[in-house]
Amino acid sequence: MHFVVCIKQVPDSAQIRVHPVTNTIMRQGVPTIINPYDLFSLEEALRWRDKVGGEVTVLTMGPPMASDSLRKALTIGADRAVLLTDRFFAGSDTLATSFALSAALKKIGETFGKIDIVFCGKQTIDGDTAQVGPGVAKRLSLEQITYVSAINEVNGEDGTVTLERRSEGGVQVLKTNLPAMITMLEGSNTVRRGRIDDALRAARAEIVSWNAKEAGIEDVTMCGLRGSPTVVKKVFAPSPRAEKAALVEVGATPAASAEALIEAVLAKSPKIEDDLIKLASGF
Amino acid sequence: MKKELPERFRNHKHVWVFIEMERGVVHPVSFELLGQGRKLADKLGVELAGVVMGAPGPDILHACQESFAYGADLCYTIENPVLADYRNEPYSKALTAVVEAHKPEILLLGATTLGRDLAGSVATTLLTGLTADCTELNVDDDKSLAATRPTFGGSLLCTIYTLNFRPQMATARPRAMPMPERKEGREGRIVPFAVDLHEQDIITKILSFIPDRDSNKTNLAFADVVVAGGMGLQGPENFQLVKNLAAVLGAEYGCSRPLVQKGWVPSDRQIGQTGKTIRPKLYIAAGISGAIQHRVGVEGADLIVAINTDKNAPIYDFAHLGIVTDAVRFLPALTEAFRKRLSPHTRDRMAG
Ligand SMILES: Cc1cc2nc3c(=O)[nH]c(=O)nc-3n(C[C@H](O)[C@H](O)[C@H](O)COP(=O)(O)OP(=O)(O)OC[C@H]3O[C@@H](n4cnc5c(N)ncnc54)[C@H](O)[C@@H]3O)c2cc1C
Ligand SMILES: Cc1cc2nc3c(=O)[nH]c(=O)nc-3n(C[C@H](O)[C@H](O)[C@H](O)COP(=O)(O)OP(=O)(O)OC[C@H]3O[C@@H](n4cnc5c(N)ncnc54)[C@H](O)[C@@H]3O)c2cc1C
Incomplete structure (x- = not known):
């Protein structure tokens, strides 16, 4: 089976400071990490790969240095990493982000084998919208199951997955067909530490890097600022x-x-x- | 910033709120959104509509009446057995269809597990903008929706516009907006809308539903009085002091995030950015420093009382009242003093 995990590189918000005079975010020197919620999805993908066989590809869209997060994911155990990077992607909102990621996912399916499950994080800790996963699912016509607390079965033979989804006041037990887009709840599993051989492999692994054109995007007006219906008009500090x-x-x-x-x-x-x-x- | 609304969007009018209903119960966030929606609609001089969907039955009518009581002028209703329980596919199809047919200018949803799952799909299908987790909604002089949301864990706010697309969509977290006044008997129009949905076409099947055990059903977000503890309590055993005070006050109890991370308190009790937002009349915070991520979850409280040994703790910047003292020694005394004051015996004596 082929599992693809979308990960986002985010500033470690525990260390973010706001400049007291200018009210701007001081990003300098703030370390970046894999969005913590994405790790639960990565872990779940690795577990099912270990159980039913197959491969885990990690995908991120971001500046070239986002490859740091991809390499980290490889050390944890992912098999392959794809970086989607292009100046056309700068300033993407969630609609434009899901457009670009969908194109890359399509291309990943064509290049490395049909995708069974796309995993996304529940949300990020910077933009924090939880909108990208649903956006990707809709664009690729994947069955969408968010806030999953447990995956009970992945059945490659009849192409189904059975899982538990948190909802208001309880848990829905659902069965759906693959391919699907799943977001995992935090704490639904324990994220592994990578093994030594994964770390060694990761250090040498080649990261696939695609620009918009290589990812099969013809219309770059759908990307970045131009492809984003939302516009941030002002940023300000809460009034004390x-x-x-x-x-x-x-x-x-x-x-x-x-x-x-x-x-x-x-x-x-x-x-x-x-x-x-x-x-x-x-x- | 370009701002030219294409011709095809010019006939989008009215403000809509998606009325979230699970197992027959309307989620209170829908009423909070109706309160905001009412203000926006009045400013724009348009109508406020609710969208109610679910299995055919009395719950639909009831949800409409509730929506009218909280400010809606009309409700679009979509009744279909397929909509009995939430699933993304039928819900997003139904909501997209009614939006395309009746063209709202603004569409608001709760940032709940259901609302977040649905809003992202609908916005993507409609190819429009969606602003997440807003804490303030307004319309500008030129009638655009100005949606303000916290960013970077609440340390900054930003105002986001969806300039050239319609509807302008936004979500808000439960309790981020005040609950509007309920006007019993206020009436409105019901506009049924038919959507062609058949169970055999829906791929995701619900095998069963496991309701939460009672212990999971905290009413924290909607409680009138909340007592919470933080790392200043020093150890897990002292969290009982918070529970004791809450019990005497008939209050809900909560905590800051480190207590959840240390496993002292279950996660559904966490208050703040990545926990619950509360709006009680009284909030008592013991041994909580008042970090920004905690602050954004409690700022809607009418009266915030802080107990902290450090007079420079950030919590004193936004609490209304404070006492600089050791919470571990003080909480039992406060509990006892409240118990005396609130016991029926004492009250009878005072009244007599
Ligand atoms: C402070 C701030 C506020 C914003 N507010 C809004 C807003 O209200 N509406 C809006 O449309 N946009 C908004 N944006 C832009 C939005 O953050 C970007 O579109 C971003 O690329 C993705 O959104 P997110 O971080 O909210 O991700 P989410 O939707 O929360 O992410 C969910 C999951 O999608 C996957 N994912 C997200 N981004 C990537 C990526 N680049 N590469 C790989 N996988 C990814 C991950 O698995 C992630 O866990 C905001 C940005 C900032 C910085
Ligand atoms: C992405 C992200 C999301 C987060 N989300 C949340 C969230 O949702 N909710 C949340 O709460 N936090 C959240 N946090 C964590 C937040 O930044 C703080 O670390 C946390 O709120 C601190 O908890 P605290 O005040 O209990 O502990 P501390 O910061 O350790 O403060 C303890 C306080 O107790 C006082 N004290 C010490 N001894 C005593 C005593 N004997 N009596 C009385 N007072 C005493 C101290 O003066 C101090 O002010 C988040 C952080 C990040 C990075």
């Missing part, structure tokens, strides 16, 4: 609250402090006492 918290003085004992705090709460919001009485008595 005018005043800081009013601090209640600490009393001689915790009990005295508690009384003082409750008084302060009721002074700020007199109606809250009625609400509390109702709640506390279990209404």
